[in-house]
Structures are given as structure tokens and as C-alpha cells.
Amino acid sequence: xxxxxxxxxGIFSNPSFYFTVLSTTVPILLATLGCAIAESAGxxxxxxxxxxxxxxxxxxxxxxxxxxxxxxxxxxxxxxxVMGLMVAYFALYLKVDIIxxxxxxxxxxxxLSAFLMYVLTGDRSATTSxxxxxxxxxxxxxxxxxxxxxxxxxNQSVLAWVAYLMVPVLAFLLNKTTLGLRIRSVGEQPDxxxxxxxxxxxxxxxxxxISGLLGGLAGAYLSMSYLxxxxxxxxxxxxxxxxAATAMAHNTPVGSLGTSLLFGFFYALSTYAxxxxxxxxxxxxxxxxxxxxxxxxxxxxxxxxxxxxxxxxAADSVALP
Amino acid sequence: xxxxxSRRQFLAASGAGFLGLGLSACGAQTGAEKPAGxxxxxxxxxxxxxxxxxxxxxxxxxxxxxxxxxxDKYGDKFVTDVREMTYDTSVWESTAxxxxxxxxxxxxxxxxxxxxxxxxxxxxxxxxxxxFFDEAWDFSAKPHDNVYxxxxxxxxxxxxxxxxxxxxxKTGKVAFMGGMENKVLQDFFVGYKQGAMAVNPSxxxxxxxxxxxxxxxxxxxxxxxxxxxxxxxxxSCCSSCGLGAFDAAVEMGEGHYVIGVDGNQGEYWSSQxxxxxxxxxxxxxxxxxxxxxLEAAGQELEGKLPYGKLETYGLDKDGVGFAVTDTxxxxxxxxxxxxxxxxREEIIAGxxxxxxxx
Numbered sequence: 001x002x003x004x005x006x007x008x009x010g011i012f013s014n015p016s017f018y019f020t021v022l023s024t025t026v027p028i029l030l031a032t033l034g035c036a037i038a039e040s041a042g043x044x045x046x047x048x049x050x051x052x053x054x055x056x057x058x059x060x061x062x063x064x065x066x067x068x069x070x071x072x073x074x075x076x077x078x079x080x081x082v083m084g085l086m087v088a089y090f091a092l093y094l095k096v097d098i099i100x101x102x103x104x105x106x107x108x109x110x111x112l113s114a115f116l117m118y119v120l121t122g123d124r125s126a127t128t129s130x131x132x133x134x135x136x137x138x139x140x141x142x143x144x145x146x147x148x149x150x151x152x153x154x155n156q157s158v159l160a161w162v163a164y165l166m167v168p169v170l171a172f173l174l175n176k177t178t179l180g181l182r183i184r185s186v187g188e189q190p191d192x193x194x195x196x197x198x199x200x201x202x203x204x205x206x207x208x209x210i211s212g213l214l215g216g217l218a219g220a221y222l223s224m225s226y227l228x229x230x231x232x233x234x235x236x237x238x239x240x241x242x243x244a245a246t247a248m249a250h251n252t253p254v255g256s257l258g259t260s261l262l263f264g265f266f267y268a269l270s271t272y273a274x275x276x277x278x279x280x281x282x283x284x285x286x287x288x289x290x291x292x293x294x295x296x297x298x299x300x301x302x303x304x305x306x307x308x309x310x311x312x313x314a315a316d317s318v319a320l321p
Numbered sequence: 322x323x324x325x326x327s328r329r330q331f332l333a334a335s336g337a338g339f340l341g342l343g344l345s346a347c348g349a350q351t352g353a354e355k356p357a358g359x360x361x362x363x364x365x366x367x368x369x370x371x372x373x374x375x376x377x378x379x380x381x382x383x384x385x386x387x388x389x390x391x392x393d394k395y396g397d398k399f400v401t402d403v404r405e406m407t408y409d410t411s412v413w414e415s416t417a418x419x420x421x422x423x424x425x426x427x428x429x430x431x432x433x434x435x436x437x438x439x440x441x442x443x444x445x446x447x448x449x450x451x452x453f454f455d456e457a458w459d460f461s462a463k464p465h466d467n468v469y470x471x472x473x474x475x476x477x478x479x480x481x482x483x484x485x486x487x488x489x490x491k492t493g494k495v496a497f498m499g500g501m502e503n504k505v506l507q508d509f510f511v512g513y514k515q516g517a518m519a520v521n522p523s524x525x526x527x528x529x530x531x532x533x534x535x536x537x538x539x540x541x542x543x544x545x546x547x548x549x550x551x552x553x554x555x556x557s558c559c560s561s562c563g564l565g566a567f568d569a570a571v572e573m574g575e576g577h578y579v580i581g582v583d584g585n586q587g588e589y590w591s592s593q594x595x596x597x598x599x600x601x602x603x604x605x606x607x608x609x610x611x612x613x614x615l616e617a618a619g620q621e622l623e624g625k626l627p628y629g630k631l632e633t634y635g636l637d638k639d640g641v642g643f644a645v646t647d648t649x650x651x652x653x654x655x656x657x658x659x660x661x662x663x664x665r666e667e668i669i670a671g672x673x674x675x676x677x678x679x
Contacts, residue, residue: 010550011550014549014550016545016549017546017549020542020545020546024542123376124374124375124376124405125374125375125376125377125535125561126376126537126561126564128378128564128593128595129593131594222538226538226541227537227538227541227565227568228568229537231535231536231537231538231561231564232374232535232561233408233535233536234536234537234538236536236538236539267542268542268546271539271542271543271545271546272546272550274529274530274531274543274546275496275527275528275529275546275547275550281532284532
């Protein structure tokens with residue numbers, strides 16, 4: 001037991017563990033932010049998994065065929081946006097249930113990416129025959145020499161910085177801009193928003209477009225930063241994890257950061273702890289156990305708050321007359 | 322909010338759904354043509370059923386190569402086909418039974434996960450023969466005289482790469498990364514550990530189980546964690562998931578090595594022009610699935626294949642082996658490689674007894 005605790009201490013005092021936490025959080029965070037903004041506008045983007053897969057694939061193909069890594073990133077962007085708009089078109093203008101559209105997008109994502117990979121490259125499980133390269137990492141000159149902190153934050157991918165910067169950007173967008181106000185009003189009371197002249201479908205479309213863009217970034221991170229190639233099904237359920245993280249975060253960007261970090265932490269822990277002799281099935285289940293515990297804790301919190309509020313209201317109404 | 326769906330909306334929805342389903346089916350199945358029957362009266366029809374997808378650059382691809390070898394060498398005697406069932410475990414049973422119902426003479430399938438389904442097929446289709454590879458078929462519990470069990474002595478091959486790992490390690494810590502803790506993979510680990518300890522009795526050998534055979538990002542993260550915990554050689558044994566280990570080694574830089582598995586992965590990376598990955602591939606534990614298929618096909622033609630029995634393809638039959646690439650020669654000295662060769666002879670001669678998980 002003491003040896004086990006020693007090993008666990010070894011993990012927690014290792015700066016590279018925290019580096020892994022930050023880097024594994026990135027795709028989850030981007031996907032969670034994407035789901036959160038769509039959810040704020042009242043549309044559940046179930047198709048995040050498919051969007052990530054398709055854009056991860058597009059990124060690799062784009063950069064391998066043009067030889068320019070940034071062209072690949074642009075391709076990933078474009079595919080993400082197009083798929084976000086596709087969800088919007090089917091769900092909002094053709095009035096298909098948005099959950100069904102999401103499922104269709106996921107099926108398209110997993111099937112089409114594998115199919116095109118075979119057609120274009122002849123590879124069946126990973127595009128290892130292409131030279132597609134990775135996005136640059138950012139070395140922070142001053143910070144790098146700081147012990148511990150330097151090893152954690154320096155050398156992260158440029159997309160990791162984009163992802164973490166997206167948190168304040170989206171928080172600002174949602175809370176301080178007209179568009180953000182519209183998105184939230186459309187999500188909370190579409191009829192009320194429509195009555196004051198807000199274009200409900202148009203606003204929702206914009207939200208899904210941003211959601212697709214973030215999904216595209218998440219996909220690009222997977223295939224152009226995390227690994228330098230695309231592998232079949234490489235999103236690995238992160239799109240679904242993002243939906244859970246969004247629900248736990250109550251659709252707020254800052255909350256999304258917290259819940260994504262939670263998942264990233266347990267994911268990193270599961271990779272580090274699996275050589276410690278803990279039953280591997282248990283270790284692999286850690287992120288999901290964390291979700292369950294998180295959701296329970298979250299809903300207990302909400303219930304308490306509601307109870308407190310209803311008590312307060314009752315007290316007020318007694319005191320007032 | 323939910324109004325009745327109009328005809329147009331319904332069509333749009335089902336259109337989107339079908340498009341998705343159709344595409345995913347495209348990705349999942351290839352080569353689904355019916356077995357050739359007309360000219361096959363005298364030819365035996367063999368199908369290789371893969372519970373995964375081709376392209377892992379190792380295990381399944383080696384079997385696919387075996388099918389090619391069979392049709393090259395015995396093209397006038399056999400008709401061959403390959404079916405991929407993808408990594409979706411929920412479709413394996415039904416797909417395998419579907420394929421069996423097409424009436425093949427011989428079905429080749431393998432791995433621990435497929436035992437129960439092969440057992441079912443062997444019972445339902447007594448005329449179909451099954452070559453079951455890479456798992457110790459338990460003939461006392463499932464006595465079928467139409468099943469031929471092929472096992473690879475991965476412990477023997479792993480012993481040799483374990484020695485290589487111990488020779489190459491500077492930190493005195495080496496790791497094993499397996500997809501799932503089953504008997505075959507434990508057999509790998511047992512041999513690997515014994516081989517490493519034979520070279521350096523105080524070496525630390527850790528086992529890490531990734532719980533995935535398909536997700537390369539998981540393999541990458543596990544491998545990176547292992548390197549950062551001080552292991553400098555990783556024996557990566559988890560199919561496509563294990564590909565990620567090579568990226569982790571490249572990221573970690575000089576002095577971090579991966580040992581490939583099943584196919585000669587160092588040679589593969591060189592052939593793809595990926596010199597950085599080839600340079601960190603110390604060696605590969607070869608599991609010559611292809612050679613074993615060809616061998617079995619030859620015996621089948623002579624009518625000598627011992628159905629109802631389990632045979633082991635070890636170092637003696639070239640069922641497993643140790644790959645020497647440029648990297649191997651660069652990292653290990655000539656005496657060290659000679660030492661590994663000597664151990665190989667001694668295992669075949671029986672003077673070294675390699676432990677097994679079976």
C-alpha cells in the first residue's frame with residue numbers, strides 16, 4: 001500500500017503528468033466549448049464526434065496534399081464549419097429532430113472518413129503512408145527555465161493555446177456581445193426572442209457554425225498535433241464526453257474549462273497509473289467514474305440551490321404583506 | 322414543439338440517416354462478393370475472417386499476406402478471400418455466423434475473442450473446417466474434429482526481444498505495453514520479462530495494459546507516460562493502438578526505443594520514408610502468421626493437417642522470430658546480437674526453458 005502511495009506521489013510530483021493533463025484536455029475542451037455554445041442556443045450538437053473525425057481527416061489530407069500544414073488546418077476548419085451548417089440546415093430548416101441529425105452526422109463521420117482514407121491513400125486503419133506533419137509547438141522563452149511550471153506549459157501545441165484562449169473569448173462573446181445575448185435568449189425563450197425581432201433560426205445557425213468551427217479545431221488537434229496522422233475512429237468518444245462535460249458545466253465556457261480539465265486529469269491519470277499494478281479495467285474506467293460522480297455531485301448541488309431558493313421565496317412572500 | 326413531420330422532412334431525415342448508414346457500411350466491409358463456386362469444384366475455398374481491420378502493419382496484415390502466399394503457391398488448389406469485421410465487437414458473432422453460412426471449406430479465424438463464435442460455427446457447420454490461430458484451443462472442453470488449433474510461441478520470441486531491451490536500456494527500466502490482459506498477451510510479457518532478466522537480473526520490467534487495440538492516441542499517451550516514468554524501451558503489443566508508441570518515442574527523442582510486434586515494423590517505417598520512426602524501432606518480435614498459414618495449407622493438401630489438435634509454431638518452425646534492422650545493429654553490439662542468436666539456438670535445443678502463461 002505504501003509503495004502504491006509512493007508511486008502515486010511520484011506521478012503527482014512529475015511535471016510531465018501535468019503537461020499531459022493540459023494536452024489531453026485540449027480536444028475535450030474544444031469539443032465541450034463547441035457543444036456548450038450550440039446548447040446555449042438551444043440546439044444539442046450530438047454530431048460533435050462526427051465533426052471531429054471528418055475535420056481530423058480533412059486536416060491530414062489537406063496538409064499532406066498541399067505540403068503546407070496551415071492549409072491542412074484551413075481544411076479542417078472548413079469541414080467543421082460545413083458540417084456545423086449541415087446540422088443547422090437539416091435540423092432548423094428541414095425540421096428534422098436534431099438528435100437524429102447528430103446521429104447521422106456521427107455515422108457519416110466514422111464511415112466517410114474511413115472510406116475516403118482507403119480511396120485516397122490505400123491505408124485502412126491509419127494514414128501512416130502520408131507525410132502530413134504537425135502544427136508548431138510554442139516554447140515560452142522566459143517561462144521555460146522556471147522549474148516545474150516551464151515543463152508544464154512550455155512546448156504545448158499552438159492549438160492548445162488557442163483552445164485555452166477560447167474560454168475567455170467565448171465567455172465574452174456569450175455575456176458581453178449582442179450576438180451572445182441573442183444566442184442565450186434564443187436558447188432560453190425562442191418565442192420571446194422572436195417577438196422582439198431576433199431571427200431564431202439565423203441565430204441558432206450562427207451558434208452551430210461556431211460549434212462546427214470549434215469541432216474542426218478539436219479534430220485538427222487530434223490529427224495534426226496529438227499524432228501526425230489520422231487513424232480510424234481517432235476521436236475515441238471525446239465528442240460524447242464533451243456532451244457530458246457541457247451538461248455538467250451548465251453550458252458556460254468557464255464551467256466547460258473546469259469539467260474538461262476534470263476529464264483530462266482522470267484520462268492522464270489512467271495512462272500514468274496503469275503501470276502501477278492497479279487492475280487495468282478499473283484504471284480505464286476512471287474517467288467515466290469521474291463523470292458519474294461529477295454528475296451526481298452537480299445535480300445534488302442544483303437541488304440544494306433550488307430548495308434554498310424556493311424556501312427563500314416562501315419566506316419572502318410570508319414577510320411581504 | 323414537436324409538430325407532425327411532413328413528408329419532405331421525413332424524406333430528408335431518412336435520407337440523412339441512410340447516407341450515414343450507407344457510408345459507414347462502405348467503410349466497414351470490403352470484398353463482400355460471394356465465394357466463387359462455379360470453378361471451385363476441385364478447389365478448396367478458404368476465407369480469412371478478421372476481427373478487426375487490415376492496416377495494422379502487423380498481426381492481421383501478416384495473415385492477409387499469408388492468404389496471398391497461399392494463392393500464389395497453391396492458386397490452382399485454393400480459392401481465397403479475406404473479410405474484415407471491424408473492431409465493433411457487437412457484430413463479430415453475427416458476421417462470423419453469416420460468413421459461415423456461405424458454406425466455406427475452410428475458415429481461418431483467431432484470437433481469444435473469437436473462441437466462442439468459432440465453437441458455435443464448428444458445431445453448426447461440421448463440414449466446414451476451422452483453422453483457429455493465436456489462442457490455445459481447449460480441445461478437452463470443446464472437442465471438435467473440424468478445428469485445427471495454431472498457437473505461436475510468443476513467449477520464445479518475446480524472450481529474445483526482452484534480451485535486446487535489456488541490452489539497450491540505460492535506465493534499467495523497460496516496459497511492456499499490451500492491449501488487454503489475456504493469456505496470449507501475458508505469454509508475451511512472461512517471455513519478455515524472463516529474457517530481460519537473463520541479461521540483467523536487476524532490471525525492472527513493468528506491464529501496462531491500454532485496454533485498446535485500435536486507438537492510437539491511447540497508445541501514444543500510455544507510451545509517453547511510460548517513458549516519462551523512466552522506462553527507455555517499450556515493447557508495444559496492441560495492434561493499431563501500438564502505432565502511437567512510435568510517435569511518443571520520436572517526441573521523446575534520442576535514447577527512447579520501441580520494440581515492434583508481429584510484423585517487422587522497423588522495416589515498414591523505412592519503406593515509408595519515416596526515418597525518425599525507423600530509428601527508434603529497436604527490433605520487432607515477429608509473429609509469422611503468414612508463414613504458418615502457408616505451412617498449414619501445404620499440410621492440408623497432403624491431408625496431413627492434424628485436426629482436433631493444437632500445434633505450436635515456435636522458433637523452430639519460424640512461427641516467431643527476432644528482426645534485425647539497421648537500428649538494431651546501431652544500438653546493439655555484434656556480441657550482443659550474437660548472444661541473442663545463441664539464445665535462439667538454445668531455446669530450440671531446449672537448453673533454455675522459456676516460461677509460459679498457458
